[in-house]
Amino acid sequence: MSVPTDQPAIIERQHFQRLIDALIRKGYRVIGPVVRDGAIVYDELAALDDLPQGWTDEQDGGVYRLKRRADDALFGYAVGPHSWKKFLHPPHLRLWQARRNADGAEFTAETEPPPRFAFIGVRSCELHAIAIQDKVFLQGSYVDPTYQARREQAFIVAVNCGQAGGTCFCVSMNTGPQATFGFDLALTEVIEGDRHYFVAEAGTDRGAELLRELSARQAGDEERRQAAQTVARTAQQMGRTMDTHDIKALLYRNHEHPRWDDVANRCLTCANCTMVCPTCFCTTVEDTTNLTGEHAERWRRWDSCFTLDFSYIHGGSVRVSTKARYRQWMTHKLASWIDQFGTSGCVGCGRCITWCPVGIDITEEVRAIRESEAEQ
């Protein structure tokens, strides 16, 4: 993909519907943020009114609350419990079907054409999360065909963050808040006095083409300055920080550490952190048959290293204790992921902190281990 030279353009707030319409016209299923069950989640969008206009989220360890904003921002929140992996790496997926026949059995792969998604409102940390899952599913010795088909077609409209959430730490992880790659279009929402507009930047040819179709005018210097300031302000507001210096060695050499017992006393092994994490990729399989036993199916569904079954081999599970399971998750996320995929598995989105029912904070757990070494 060549990088287009097009200058940033302006999409006025009252014209935002045109962006959604254009994507629908191109045959995309447009997915974006919607308010549902007291949270901002990602689902299909038909119209501008579906967006969480005027809503924001208040987040802390184990705390998530929607609040009204003083303005009508469309993207005035951080991130909710969903991430885009729900669409690229579906939570529940049939892998194949089998039928008994004269030869014994016949296996049939899934043939349904993959959905063409357009994602609106992808945060910078989420672009990084998608890039990380690309490494897992596309850049190893095997390719996941489901992920590949969905990923290749997806049209990505990133939205730079206008404010940080209480559990955000993308600045620590070098993953935000400014979208720098992996998007077709990147928007920055600006509300200044009675003006409400988006500064749009194309990241690909098809993004630039879409901007031309919207007849968006070129952004002025002041508008660009406002957009840059918005993102810079967000970077100053991070709710959390994590010192990632030498973090792989730190966690590897602290496989035995009293802090793991401490966190095990709080952790419920509920697996919430792994479900909301935008990079956690683990799955299990379920084999089913119909009542006659003639037809069988294999389904894949998200799994979590927090379950006891996860590490089961004959005779018992390898990771029996809560301590071992939490340690596996955090050590994988922040240390062994680097060995496996050349990148951290954490993008600093803060979801695991917010959605932990007891408010366990990965940044605090790292800090506790690091500081215990400093004391020695």
Place this chain on the structure above:
Amino acid sequence: MADPMLPEPYRIARVRRETHDTFTLELLPINSARAMSFAPGQFNMLYVFGTGESAISISGATTDERLVHTIRAVGTVTRALQRLKRGDVIGVRGPFGTSWPMQEAIGRDVVIVTGGIGLAPLRPVIYQVLAQRAQYGKFVLLYGARTPRDLLYARELEKWRGQFDCGVEITLDTADNDWRGNVGFVTALIPSAQFNPTNTVAMICGPEVMMRFTAQELRKRGMRDEQIYLSLERNMKCAVGFCGHCQYGPHFICKDGPVFRYDRIASLLGKQEL
């Protein structure tokens, strides 16, 4: 690339009872003329219709027309496999994973140390060494089983033991009155085994604690970590590095293993609940 998750149907050409809980399936493909090619040490995912999959090492010769798997019935899928008969069809995905260092072993002594069902993933190595005997130096097989009735491939063991150019030693954890051989851990056989430690490749497969102590004994004989290989086991759902279940520190056993050079995992072996 073909979908690595989609099984191929194979028909059971023969079922062989090995011990009270262990059996061997010989399989022939339904949709192709030849069984898959594989390297010694690799494994397949065997699927029982409607029941599920289990990761099982290949235990036949690489030159076999049939795909051979020796299985111990210990779980839902392996017990379902045990109930199958000649003519039944199962699904097979594979072969997956790394293999034993057959290339590195050429021109050197080969020492195999196994425990229990761990002999099965090494039988393809034994077949290859015996078929190309001149390529290798001394050949030593040390095998430990729990009791006389747990001895796997007992007739073949006798045959191999009878060959003048094989040093085969068998030991039991618990013997009966008829047993005339060694009793004790397989590691106890290492100090007196006949091989040249500086020019040997060792391959180990058995319970993790046994492999750890075996590696230590081999090092006491003067072998370097880089000459020692072992095969690990973890829960596996996909066998291609996607499901995450088989992680062992930074390694995915399914694709970085199951066969590892000892120096690459020595620091992880023995870590509790890793």
